[in-house]
Amino acid sequence: MAELLSDGEIDTALAELPGWRRAGDSLVRTVESPSFPEAVELVRKVAEAAEAANHHPDIDIRWRKVTYTLSTHSAGGLTQLDLDLAAQIDSLAG
Numbered sequence: 001m002a003e004l005l006s007d008g009e010i011d012t013a014l015a016e017l018p019g020w021r022r023a024g025d026s027l028v029r030t031v032e033s034p035s036f037p038e039a040v041e042l043v044r045k046v047a048e049a050a051e052a053a054n055h056h057p058d059i060d061i062r063w064r065k066v067t068y069t070l071s072t073h074s075a076g077g078l079t080q081l082d083l084d085l086a087a088q089i090d091s092l093a094g
């Protein structure tokens, strides 16, 4: 069972995740790609990483802008799983 992170732990982590912002019990990042197919291709890569981690983002796709929202539903808030996936998304987004 993933443990909920404290506000301090989240703030410390966000310092290393500059594209992300906290929204309550979630982390949110919008990634803009050069085209719709490229935006969807990134979604596909994120989906592979999420499946491998068994930890899945909420994804909002609007043309070239895709918003990823992370939270650990089973824990009712933010855990290390969210931080790990955020870092993976940053890596995949380039």
Ligand SMILES: C[C@H](O)[C@H](O)[C@H]1CNC2=NC(N)=NC(=O)C2=N1
Binding pocket: 054, 055, 056, 057, 070, 071, 072, 073, 074, 075
């Ligand atoms: C059964 C399966 O392990 C769980 O439903 C996983 C799937 N992916 C998940 N993703 C997220 N973001 N939160 C969860 O609590 C979660 N739980």
